[in-house]
Amino acid sequence: xxxxxxxxxxxxxxxxxxxxxxxxxxxxxxxxxxxxxxxxxxxxxxxxxxxxxxxxxxxxxxxxxxxxxxxxxxxxxxxxxxxxxxxxxxxxxxxxxxxxxxxxxxxxxxxxxxxxxxxxxxxxxxxxxxxxxxxxxxxxxxxxxxxxxxxxxxxxxxxxxxxxxxxxxx
Amino acid sequence: xxxxxxxxxxxxxxxxxxxxxxxxxxxxxxxxxxxxxxxxxxxxxxxxxxxxxxxxxxxxxxxxxxxxxxxxxxxxxxxxxxxxxxxxxxxxxxxxxxxxxxxxxxxxxxxxxxxxxxxxxxxxxxxxxxxxxxxxxxxxxxxxxxxxxxxxxxxxxxxxxxxxxxxxxxxxxxxxxxxxxxxxxxxxxxxxxxxxxxxxxxxxxxxxxxxxxxxxxxxxxxxxxxxxxxxxxxxxxxxxxxxxxxxxxxxxxxxxxxxxxxxxxxxxxxxxxxxxxxxxxxxxxxxxxxxxxxxxxxxxxxxxxxxxxxxxxxxxxxxxxxxxxxxxxxxxxxxxxxxxxxxxxxxxxxxxxxxxxxxxxxxxxxxxxxxxxxxxxxxxxxxxxxx
Numbered sequence: 001x002x003x004x005x006x007x008x009x010x011x012x013x014x015x016x017x018x019x020x021x022x023x024x025x026x027x028x029x030x031x032x033x034x035x036x037x038x039x040x041x042x043x044x045x046x047x048x049x050x051x052x053x054x055x056x057x058x059x060x061x062x063x064x065x066x067x068x069x070x071x072x073x074x075x076x077x078x079x080x081x082x083x084x085x086x087x088x089x090x091x092x093x094x095x096x097x098x099x100x101x102x103x104x105x106x107x108x109x110x111x112x113x114x115x116x117x118x119x120x121x122x123x124x125x126x127x128x129x130x131x132x133x134x135x136x137x138x139x140x141x142x143x144x145x146x147x148x149x150x151x152x153x154x155x156x157x158x159x160x161x162x163x164x165x166x167x168x169x170x
Numbered sequence: 171x172x173x174x175x176x177x178x179x180x181x182x183x184x185x186x187x188x189x190x191x192x193x194x195x196x197x198x199x200x201x202x203x204x205x206x207x208x209x210x211x212x213x214x215x216x217x218x219x220x221x222x223x224x225x226x227x228x229x230x231x232x233x234x235x236x237x238x239x240x241x242x243x244x245x246x247x248x249x250x251x252x253x254x255x256x257x258x259x260x261x262x263x264x265x266x267x268x269x270x271x272x273x274x275x276x277x278x279x280x281x282x283x284x285x286x287x288x289x290x291x292x293x294x295x296x297x298x299x300x301x302x303x304x305x306x307x308x309x310x311x312x313x314x315x316x317x318x319x320x321x322x323x324x325x326x327x328x329x330x331x332x333x334x335x336x337x338x339x340x341x342x343x344x345x346x347x348x349x350x351x352x353x354x355x356x357x358x359x360x361x362x363x364x365x366x367x368x369x370x371x372x373x374x375x376x377x378x379x380x381x382x383x384x385x386x387x388x389x390x391x392x393x394x395x396x397x398x399x400x401x402x403x404x405x406x407x408x409x410x411x412x413x414x415x416x417x418x419x420x421x422x423x424x425x426x427x428x429x430x431x432x433x434x435x436x437x438x439x440x441x442x443x444x445x446x447x448x449x450x451x452x453x454x455x456x457x458x459x460x461x462x463x464x465x466x467x468x469x470x471x472x473x474x475x476x477x478x479x480x481x482x483x484x485x486x487x488x489x490x491x492x493x494x495x496x497x498x499x500x501x502x503x504x505x506x507x508x509x510x511x512x513x514x515x516x517x518x519x520x521x522x523x524x525x526x527x528x529x530x531x532x533x534x535x536x537x538x539x540x541x542x543x544x545x546x547x548x549x550x551x552x553x554x555x556x557x
Binding site: 011012015036038041047048051052054055 | 201473
């Protein structure tokens with residue numbers, strides 16, 4: 001049986017990125033494969049998600065795809081354990097703005113910052129891009145798929161539990 | 171048109187100066203998911219849901235009937251009299267609303283006449299004032315410092331006379347901007363007529379019919395289709411594995427289950443609200459419906475794909491769990507009635523809460539003093555068991 005995917009975007013930016021990927025048909029799944037046919041902005045299982053899961057047929061389970069940056073907090077599945085088949089984690093470490101840094105050609109400059117001057121990606125893009133906001137910066141990205149692949153290429157460390165968003169590309 | 175704030179004196183048991191402020195009352199973080207808010211202008215937001223909670227007989231229905239009356243006044247220029255209003259009773263009302271890019275303020279003072287019509291009667295106007303202004307970003311969240319100027323085209327009526335020949339409408343939208351999903355307006359057959367028989371533009375008509383069919387199918391999987399028939403007030407009704415029937419409105423009304431009809435009224439009202447950006451009023455939203463159905467309506471109001479025009483759901487409820495679907499606290503008002511005077515408190519502004527506690531837990535812990543009164547309950551019990 002094909003299971004629906006509960007696609008969790010941990011922040012507003014992740015959710016926006018996932019919406020764009022879905023709109024462009026870049027992913028191995030489409031909206032029809034998703035619970036409520038959309039990425040849901042949530043860090044944890046919310047009452048809204050419980051309502052949506054309870055609307056499924058008895059015994060039907062979902063696979064959770066959790067997309068976020070560091071994802072340090074455990075996903076608490078107590079309330080929905082019977083509804084969840086498995087959880088996959090997709091990271092955009094250290095922050096999703098690393099994608100904007102790559103897209104704007106600032107990765108070298110960012111990487112060359114000495115440890116004492118190292119900023120988080122969000123702070124860095126704010127210092128380099130006038131009136132930065134994620135939505136505008138994301139709209140400037142021409143090739144989202146290429147950007148996600150490039151992030152996977154340059155990212156050096158990853159935990160075995162974590163996957164890349166590029167792994168979800170068609 | 172969006173009603174932002176109502177202040178009233180003399181309405182049923184509401185306390186003098188009773189005020190409902192529908193606007194958000196706390197800071198909005200643009201970085202957060204704000205899908206549950208409708209941005210009006212310049213940092214002013216309306217929650218897409220607004221709930222009134224309280225004990226039985228605390229004034230929830232009264233508040234919703236007041237909101238309905240305000241919509242009616244803005245639409246028709248006059249206030250209908252509800253049952254039980256005594257002769258000479260005064261009603262003073264101020265409504266702040268946002269319409270066509272402007273902030274508008276209508277203030278009116280009424281009294282109830284002695285002679286009433288046989289069907290519907292109206293208050294007499296003692297005085298009124300209609301002003302407009304810009305919604306400025308620096309105004310206070312409750313708009314208490316908003317500035318207005320006279321609307322030149324408006325001709326004030328006064329002297330206790332009601333000139334019905336020149337009733338002003340304060341909103342240009344031909345529809346009331348409000349749908350009462352629990353009242354006569356959304357009686358099942360009225361809704362069907364409105365959806366299937368009104369002169370909507372062709373594309374909208376088709377859309378409404380398709381959506382209507384999906385609602386029926388959601389509530390009763392046996393219903394395959396419902397289409398307008400050739401004759402006036404007739405419908406072609408098709409059930410799974412059955413021959414289509416041509417039915418009049420009354421026959422259809424008699425054939426469908428109460429659950430299907432009330433569910434249809436709720437969902438069809440919501441859909442109309444989404445399409446036109448209306449406000450939907452529902453008293454005791456849980457009445458006649460299972461919890462999951464109600465919860466999904468709330469989720470739908472928050473879904474920007476379904477509700478791009480910022481339709482608002484204003485409702486009363488006893489289902490504390492429904493409140494857990496709210497990301498916010500400032501869109502929940504608690505009503506209390508003491509000595510026959512109804513007052514209102516806002517969950518965000520007037521209660522201290524432990525943030526880790528869900529709204530339903532706070533409700534069930536009686537944080538808002540909304541549960542049964544223990545002493546009164548014991549009075550009842552002892553009266554029953556005593557000799």
